[in-house]
Amino acid sequence: AQSVTQPDIHITVSEGASLELRCNYSYGATPYLFWYVQSPGQGLQLLLKYFSGDTLVQGIKGFEAEFKRSQSSFNLRKPSVHWSDAAEYFCAVDISGGYQKVTFGIGTKLQVIP
């Protein structure tokens, strides 16, 4: 069965610092890969996605992620974090290729300190 690992449950960064959130998946082929963000009291919003092609994908709010097949990873990055980025971030994979039966990671909660 597919699985998604987000090894960091909580991360604290200073405002203006760079950010990297880790995500690893286990699946034989390349799945569809997603990063979602959930602000407090809100549903999930898609940040970016990877299906194929260029392994560096750009998303909304200045985020990017890089797919590395050799490491089965899809890490999320942002060069300079803003206080409004404080939220919970979920990595997700889909191997269904159609109905999107998605497996989510457990999430990484980001705290931003001034």
Added chain:
Amino acid sequence: DVKVTQSSRYLVKRTGEKVFLECVQDMDHENMFWYRQDPGLGLRLIYFSYDVKMKEKGDIPEGYSVSREKKERFSLILESASTNQTSMYLCASLPAIQERTGDEQYFGPGTRLTVT
């Protein structure tokens, strides 16, 4: 913009009650999903539906049922609520594959259910 609404943001029910959680989407999406979200466990799929009156079990369907009588509405039913069903419940929708510009799901704001 796609809008997914859930009938309640907060709900408190007693053990043994029958509970209905309603989800409505306004974009004529074929697919709809119910997840529960728990700290340290992320989101887990309970049920999904790919058409009216069609449903499939997700990863944790035990203790839940669903109903999709109309395309825009997907209901999650707890036949006899138990304390271990206290959780945040998220609904999502997704268009049919031929209509997608991407493959992302659109989420509602969630219903926080407490069973006492």
